[in-house]
Amino acid sequence: MDRAYELGVRMFDTADMYGNGHNEELLARFLKQGHPDAFIATKFGIRKAPGDYARSIDNSPAYIRQACEASLRCLGVEQIGLYYVHRAEAGRSIEETVQVLADLMQAGKIARIGLSEVSADTLRRAHAVHSVAAVQSEYSLTTRDMEAEVLPACRELGVAFVAYSPLGRGLLSGSLDRDSLAENDFRRNAPRFGDEALEANNARLDTLRAIADMREATPSQVALAWVLAKGAFAIPGTKRLTYLEQNIAAASLRLSADDIARLDRAYAPSSFTGERYTAEGMKGVNV
DSSP states (O other), X not given: OHHHHHTTOOEEEOOTTTTTTHHHHHHHHHHHTTOTTOEEEEEEOEEOXXXXXXXXXXXOHHHHHHHHHHHHHHHTOSSBSEEEESSOOTTSOHHHHHHHHHHHHHXXXXXXXXXXXXXXXXXXXXXXXXXXXXXXXXXXXXXXXXXXXXXXXXXXXXXXXXXXSTTGGGGGGXXXXXXXXXXXXXXXXXXXXXXXXXXXXXXXXXXXXXXXXXXXXXXXXXXXXXXXXXXXXXXXXXXXXXXXXXXXXXXXXXXXXXXXXXXXXHTOTTOSSSOSSOTXXXXXXXX
């Protein structure tokens, strides 16, 4: 995080469910070390027991207020810069949820409202209650379904689009294999990373590698540059300084119109094998 800050990164994205608050507490220590202009985005809405993958979605007004107070304590801040509905709860009015968030804004607890993995219709209904600053959803060369309706709706409404997993959870690095995944890595159970699916998906990366070679860049950098060229913000995660620096350098890589067209053709929507999550992980997606 220190190195990212040195290189100009100011937005740090987390959620209350990441380590059940531990990740927010880690950011609190970072903020206390003298990074006053760091912008923090966090999320609420997914409830799960420590160590469990099973989850429930909760957007009840009482829980939103409880979760907000807990995140403020964990982060050690008086106001959250951007507060996302991590997943919208099926059957609950998004208008009610956004009104609670608007009340938290009025109280000074949060500065901006965000939504994650929502449909274009849900975004429009939410935005009619209070302006939505950002929508965060999975988006990369491996996952392009947002292009059909959600990205156009964001452009229409002036809502920022934030792409998580812009490297397809490491697939677009061009060097991922199952043997490199830790035993507790959730990708071992993700359909897209099963033995046969991963072999098929890795075999599709020739165009990405070719453009990377031509641009004297890595496949990951080209994949990130493609996301940025689509008008999205990208929030790649990494545990290694080398990859962090490579990812940040991708912001300076300018792909040509021909590069983008080649990537669009080679990686058309739904061209990769396997769903991005299990059924459990898809709870609350595109609600």
